[in-house]
Amino acid sequence: MKVTLxxxxxxxxxxxxxxxxxxxxxHFLPFFQMDLTSYRIPGDPDVWYTYRQIEVMTxxxxxxxxxxxMTAYPTGKHVDWGPMFPFLAxxxxxxxxxxxxxxxxxxxSLTTILIGLVMIPVVFCISRILSSWKAGIIAAIFITVIxxxxxxxxxxxxxxxxxxxxxxxxxxxxxxxxAIKGRGTSRFDFHDPGTYVPVIIPSILAGLSLAAxxxxxxxxxxxxGILIVFSFILFILDTVRGRSSEHLMLINGIVMLCLLxxxxxxxxxSPKYSLSTYSMAQVHVFLILLAGTILLYLYxxxxxxxxxxxxxxxxxxxxxxxxxxxxxESDVVPMASSAVGLFLGSTSEQFSIIExxxxxxxxxxxxxxxxxILALAGFVIFIRAAWKRKSEIHLFALVWGAVVSLLMFQYxxxxxxxxxxxxxxxxxxxDAALAWNNLPSPGRKAKSVGSRNKDEKSSIxxxxxxxxxxSGQGRGISIVVVCIIVFCGxxxxxxYSLATDYTQKMQIPSPWVxxxxxxxxxxxxxxxxxxxxxxxxxxxYPPEAYGILSSWDCGHWITFLGKxxxxxxxxxxxxPVAYAFFFAEYESIASEIxxxxxxxxxxxxxxxxxxxxxxxxxxxxxxxxxxxxxxxxLLPDPNGTSELLPxxxxxxxxxxxxxxxxxxxxxxxxxxxxxxxxxxxxxxxRQAVPVIFVLEQMDSGKAxxxxxxxxxxxxxxxxxxxxxxxxxxxxxKVSALRHFRLVYEGxxxxxxxxxxxxxxxxxxxYVKGAxxxxxxxxxxxVETNIGRVFTYRQESENGSFILPYSTxxxxxxxxxxxxxxxxxxxxxxxxxxxxxVEGNSIGL
Numbered sequence: 001m002k003v004t005l006x007x008x009x010x011x012x013x014x015x016x017x018x019x020x021x022x023x024x025x026x027h028f029l030p031f032f033q034m035d036l037t038s039y040r041i042p043g044d045p046d047v048w049y050t051y052r053q054i055e056v057m058t059x060x061x062x063x064x065x066x067x068x069x070m071t072a073y074p075t076g077k078h079v080d081w082g083p084m085f086p087f088l089a090x091x092x093x094x095x096x097x098x099x100x101x102x103x104x105x106x107x108x109s110l111t112t113i114l115i116g117l118v119m120i121p122v123v124f125c126i127s128r129i130l131s132s133w134k135a136g137i138i139a140a141i142f143i144t145v146i147x148x149x150x151x152x153x154x155x156x157x158x159x160x161x162x163x164x165x166x167x168x169x170x171x172x173x174x175x176x177x178x179a180i181k182g183r184g185t186s187r188f189d190f191h192d193p194g195t196y197v198p199v200i201i202p203s204i205l206a207g208l209s210l211a212a213x214x215x216x217x218x219x220x221x222x223x224x225g226i227l228i229v230f231s232f233i234l235f236i237l238d239t240v241r242g243r244s245s246e247h248l249m250l251i252n253g254i255v256m257l258c259l260l261x262x263x264x265x266x267x268x269x270s271p272k273y274s275l276s277t278y279s280m281a282q283v284h285v286f287l288i289l290l291a292g293t294i295l296l297y298l299y300x301x302x303x304x305x306x307x308x309x310x311x312x313x314x315x316x317x318x319x320x321x322x323x324x325x326x327x328x329e330s331d332v333v334p335m336a337s338s339a340v341g342l343f344l345g346s347t348s349e350q351f352s353i354i355e356x357x358x359x360x361x362x363x364x365x366x367x368x369x370x371x372x373i374l375a376l377a378g379f380v381i382f383i384r385a386a387w388k389r390k391s392e393i394h395l396f397a398l399v400w401g402a403v404v405s406l407l408m409f410q411y412x413x414x415x416x417x418x419x420x421x422x423x424x425x426x427x428x429x430x431d432a433a434l435a436w437n438n439l440p441s442p443g444r445k446a447k448s449v450g451s452r453n454k455d456e457k458s459s460i461x462x463x464x465x466x467x468x469x470x471s472g473q474g475r476g477i478s479i480v481v482v483c484i485i486v487f488c489g490x491x492x493x494x495x496y497s498l499a500t501d502y503t504q505k506m507q508i509p510s511p512w513v514x515x516x517x518x519x520x521x522x523x524x525x526x527x528x529x530x531x532x533x534x535x536x537x538x539x540x541y542p543p544e545a546y547g548i549l550s551s552w553d554c555g556h557w558i559t560f561l562g563k564x565x566x567x568x569x570x571x572x573x574x575x576p577v578a579y580a581f582f583f584a585e586y587e588s589i590a591s592e593i594x595x596x597x598x599x600x601x602x603x604x605x606x607x608x609x610x611x612x613x614x615x616x617x618x619x620x621x622x623x624x625x626x627x628x629x630x631x632x633x634l635l636p637d638p639n640g641t642s643e644l645l646p647x648x649x650x651x652x653x654x655x656x657x658x659x660x661x662x663x664x665x666x667x668x669x670x671x672x673x674x675x676x677x678x679x680x681x682x683x684x685x686r687q688a689v690p691v692i693f694v695l696e697q698m699d700s701g702k703a704x705x706x707x708x709x710x711x712x713x714x715x716x717x718x719x720x721x722x723x724x725x726x727x728x729x730x731x732x733k734v735s736a737l738r739h740f741r742l743v744y745e746g747x748x749x750x751x752x753x754x755x756x757x758x759x760x761x762x763x764x765x766y767v768k769g770a771x772x773x774x775x776x777x778x779x780x781x782v783e784t785n786i787g788r789v790f791t792y793r794q795e796s797e798n799g800s801f802i803l804p805y806s807t808x809x810x811x812x813x814x815x816x817x818x819x820x821x822x823x824x825x826x827x828x829x830x831x832x833x834x835x836x837v838e839g840n841s842i843g844l
Contacts, residue, residue, distance in 0.1 A: 008133070015137055016124060020117045023144045026492075027113045027155045029499035034157055034507070036102040039561065041109075042157045043508035045570035048556040050159045053079075053086040054108050055101075055560075058093055059531040066269035066278075067536035069528050071555060072573035073547030073565040074598045076539055078270045080277045080571070084168075084215040085161040088115070108159035115163045116154030119143055122170045123420060127427045129177050130382075130397055135431035138480075142423040142487060147494035148367025149412070150419035157503065161216050162416055168213030169223050170420050173400060175206035176227065176251070180392050183247040196250065203251045207258025214262050218276055221285070222407065222417075227255060228289055230399040234392065235296045235310070242305045245297050252293040256286045269536070360409075367415060369490040370483060371422045375401075378425030381432050401425060426487070430480045508557065511761040515603065515746025516561035519548070519763070522744070522812075523564065523601065530563050546600035549578055551608050551616070558603070567599060575619050582608075583620040585656040591739050594766045602740070602764045604663045609727060613659065629654040631723065633680060634691045644691065649676060649723035655730035658737075662764055664728040667737035667804070669777070669793040672700035672730050676723045679710065693718070700731070736794035738802035740764045741836075743812040745784045760786065765812075768839030769802035770831045777823040780805055785813035792816075793823075806833040 034041045041047075049071075056065050064083035069076035089111040093104055123143050124136035143150075153162040182198030213220035231252055238245045263283055270277035275285065295317060303310035364372050379401060385394040401421045408418035527542035547567040548558050555569025568578040577597055584590040593599070608616075617624055629651055634644035654660055661667060679694035681687070698706070703722050710720040722731050746761035772778075778801050779793040794801055807816045807830045819828040835842055 012124075012133060012137065016121055016140055019120050019140045019144045023117055023120060024113060026145065026495060026499075027116055027151070029155075029496070030503040031109075031156045033500055033503040036105050038510075039513050040507050040510075041105065042503060042506045043512075043557070044158060044160065044506065045553050045556045046160050047158055048560045049570070050085065050089075050161065051105060051108060052556070052560045053081070054089045054093065054159070055104060056531055057083070057086045057090045058104070060533060061090055061094060062087060063533065065532050065534055066267075067534050067539065069534055069539060069541065070530065070559050070563075070565055071569050072571070073545070073567050074541060075573075076534075076536070076541075077569070077571060077573060078272065078277070078536060080270065081161060081217050082215040082266070082278070084212060085111075085159075085164045088164070089159060105159070109156045112154060112159055112163050113156055115167050119154070119163075119167055119170060119420075122167065122174060123424060123427075126170065126174050126177065126420075127424050127431075129174070129181065130393060130424065131428040131431045134434055135427045138430050138484065139423050139427035141484065142371070142427060142491075143419075145488045145491040145495060146368070146371070146419055146423055147491045147498065148363075148419065149415040150367075151491075151495050151498055152502075153416045155499065164216045165213060165220060166416055166420060168209050168216060169220055169417065171209035172206050172213065172220075172223055173396075175202045175209055176255075177393050177396065178202035179206055179251050180396055183251075183392065196247065199247050199250055200254065203254040204258070206251075207255040210255060211258040211262035214259055214282075215266065218278065218282065221275055221282070222403070224255070224259065224286070224289065226400055226403050227252065228292070229403065230396050231293065232296065232314075233395065233399065235300050236307055239300045239303050239310045240305065240307050245300050249293055249297040253290060256290040256293070259286050363412065363415070366494070368419070368422050369494075370487050371426045374426035374429045374483060374487075375422040376425075378427075378429035378432075381429055382425070397424075430483055433476045433479050433483075435476065509605070509761075510748040511605070511746040511759065512554070512557060513561065513746075514748075515744065515761040515763060516557060518744050518746065519558070519562035519564055519601070519603075523562075526565055528565065541598075545598070547598050548601045548603060549581060549594075549597075549599045550603040551605075551612060552578065552619075554603070554605075564601075567597060579616060579620040582659045583617070583657050585653065587658075587661075587735075587737050587739065590658045591766070594739075600766055601743075602662065602766070603761060604659060604764070605761045606663070606759050609659050609663045613654075629657075631721075632689055633678070634687075634689050635695065636692070646689070647692070649678070649725060650727070650731075651723060652731040655724075655732075655734050660727070660730075661734060661737055662740060663762055665734065666742055666762075666782070666790050666792065667740050667764065668791065669736040669795055670728075670730050670734040672724070672732060674698065674729065675700050675703045675731050676725065677703045677706050677720070678723065679718055679720050681717055682719055735797075736792070737804070738794065739769050739804060740766055741804035742782070742784065742814050744814060745786050745788065747786050760788075767804050767836050769804045770806075770835035771839065771841040772801045772803060772829065772831075773799060773841075773843070774801055774822060775799060776825065778803070778820050779823060780807065780820045781817040783815060783817055789817070803831050804836060806831050806836045809833040 030042075052068075052070070053065070057063065064086065066079055067076060068079055071077045089108040092111050092114075093107040096103070096107055098104070098107065120140050120143055123139040126136075127139035128136035149162075150166070152158060153160060153166070179199050179202040182202060210220060210223060213223070231248055234248055235245055237243075238248070260283065263278070263286075266278055268278060268280055268283070270279040273279050273281045275281050296314070299310050299313045303313065368375070379398070382394045382398050382401075385391045386398055404414065404417045404421050407414040524544065524546075526546055527544040545565065548562070548564050549567045550558060552568040552572055552575050553570055555566035555571075555573075558564055558566040559569070568574045574597075577593060581590050581593045581599070581602075584593070614630070617629070630648050631651055633647050633649060635647045637643045637645055655664070655670065661670070664670075674697050677694070677696050677698055678692050680690045680692045683690050700722075707720050707722060724731050741764060742762055743765045744763040746763070748759075775796050777793055777795050779791050781789060782792050782805065783789050792805060794803070803820065805816050807819045809832050810816070811833060819830045821828050829842070831842060834840070
């Protein structure tokens with residue numbers, strides 16, 4: 001069929017090109033807030049691991065490393081992301097002929113934008129098939145400016161696989177719509193290619209699109225589930241209508257075979273049986289779905305126009321299959337439970353990850369503004385089209401929208417899938433509004449059918465009743481124009497905020513860049529080649545290898561910027577071990593973890609002991625509430641009003657954690673200065689939060705006497721307690737750490753900025769420590785690399801000291817000013833670096 005470029009097609013092409021140009025510049029805006037040479041780019045953890053994947057792939061193109069020993073020490077990591085996005089970014093990087101890391105970051109970020117540009121014609125085609133070309137134009141305009149997670153995922157500086165997920169799943173939906181439409185009303189006839197070729201070709205394209213998506217990340221299995229839900233509904237409808245379902249079996253079979261082929265291409269690299277990994281679990285799921293499709297087809301044949309029989313056979317098959325799986329203790333059962341838990345929001349792996357938090361209506365309005373209302377209108381219009389016109393493509397759109405919406409409100413991360421649903425449904429709703437111009441307003445006659453161009457009519461526009469009152473002369477166009485202006489205006493304001501303020505806020509902190517630059521240059525080589533190649537089979541770390549412990553969300557920074565091996569990471573590997581160390585209240589426990597895990601360095605920043613502390617408590621102990629470390633009270637307003645003000649006070653267990661002892665006290669003996677003495681009424685059925693009646697700051701000794709006096713004469717309905725409000729001032733004495741020493745402090749190296757001692761990134765080393773016989777308190781003056789001076793003090797235990805700092809031959813920029821001093825004795829002693837590292841005994 002010959003395609004001619006008439007005026008309408010030229011107009012459409014021109015608008016799409018304009019949208020793509022505008023989208024490029026809009027999504028390139030964050031670049032102007034960044035400095036690639038100093039890594040002033042978004043600190044989103046996943047982005048940094050993507051850079052590493054691209055760096056490794058370009059070094060040995062096109063091989064992809066499914067196993068990475070440069071993270072998750074001491075086991076290494078079977079990577080759960082696919083090679084597709086690194087492959088696309090690597091191709092662009094290699095084509096441009098650039099060579100350094102800044103260029104890699106630039107081309108990788110550019111890949112994100114280019115994939116986002118392809119989405120513009122894709123959503124045009126989806127909206128066009130669901131409504132008309134006008135809906136396609138509106139959708140193209142909307143996706144150009146749409147804000148929220150979608151804008152972030154498709155903007156410069158965010159080299160992540162999410163935008164590739166969106167593209168390939170959208171292509172899957174597009175081609176699947178064509179396949180469903182190609183099914184038409186005809187019956188399958190093997191001798192007549194015209195009855196199945198229009199289904200086979202788009203089905204193959206849909207299957208290849210979903211297979212490509214599977215090579216991005218296993219999350220796209222959600223869309224295989226959407227297909228199965230839609231197919232089940234359509235099998236029921238075919239049974240009721242007495243219609244053959246060969247086309248439907250053909251569509252599902254082709255898609256599942258394409259997915260199996262993609263797994264055959266990648267192999268089965270992961271030993272973990274899970275839908276979130278490239279494992280046999282996925283093979284089993286695709287085979288089950290393929291077999292299920294065949295069973296549904298057979299049941300529809302024997303249940304023609306008998307839907308009760310069809311449903312009975314399906315339910316019986318599910319019961320038998322589930323019982324059989326339970327009987328043989330198949331791994332399919334927990335896998336199915338995990339899949340159901342995804343939709344119910346019961347995943348156990350949320351770990352305070354923002355993108356796994358629920359998505360609220362406020363978030364929806366912030367991301368999509370009036371698009372939410374328009375999408376709801378589109379949903380209603382699609383229901384009408386599916387019900388009254390028996391439109392199967394609109395039925396699929398409804399299933400797609402319903403499943404994605406359910407997931408979107410369960411987990412914020414899926415809002416980038418939801419963006420496509422919202423803008424397509426919104427565009428189709430506005431296209432329906434455009435058709436109102438052709439309806440008669442009260443007192444006016446409708447235009448004759450012959451006077452209207454059929455291309456201007458929406459295929460789904462409802463008519464009659466109140467719709468006619470909204471029409472009038474040009475009223476539909478007015479509504480559409482106003483909605484487009486409002487949506488675009490509000491979205492652009494949000495986009496600009498994300499491109500400027502949010503981009504600056506999300507940049508990796510300068511002290512971390514400084515710290516990891518030092519880590520790369522000054523710490524021992526772990527003996528693992530940074531760029532590989534690696535083999536998971538029989539992998540063993542060399543003897544000189546070691547791990548670096550920090551917060552899980554900093555793991556990829558350590559790998560890419562420090563070129564060292566983190567113990568935990570944003571994949572949440574080894575988090576129980578990591579947080580057992582951080583929250584340990586005895587140094588012996590922390591030392592045992594360091595020995596068993598091979599931890600040599602620990603990196604801690606201010607947030608880990610402050611804003612991140614409470615959210616990470618469940619990573620250590622889910623049954624331990626935040627009230628163990630902090631207590632919330634109500635305090636009478638000091639201004640004399642009757643209002644009770646909330647206040648949070650710190651309890652002693654906080655100061656005993658390794659996090660506090662390392663960062664707040666630099667590992668030194670910490671004595672209380674001033675503490676808060678309070679008397680309060682405990683929480684009760686009438687008052688959920690304890691209320692403070694007496695609050696006084698005093699010396700710790702006096703405060704303890706006050707508590708003893710209060711407890712000697714108990715008062716009903718009142719209790720006494722001691723707290724603190726300063727992170728560095730404990731309630732009780734906290735002993736010094738004897739096997740951990742500060743070796744570096746990272747700080748903001750911006751030109752003209754003075755070091756902020758309260759917001760540094762501190763690096764500690766685990767050492768054996770030099771052993772020294774003696775009694776009392778020993779101390780040494782320590783100066784850090786940024787000029788901060790503190791006194792390390794240690795109280796003897798069992799007649800000895802274990803000293804972590806050397807006073808001579810030190811190899812780190814943090815050093816002592818002179819020898820150790822035993823307080824009150826006038827004696828001094830020097831300790832060599834060898835004695836500290838080897839744990840030698842020193843005579844006084």
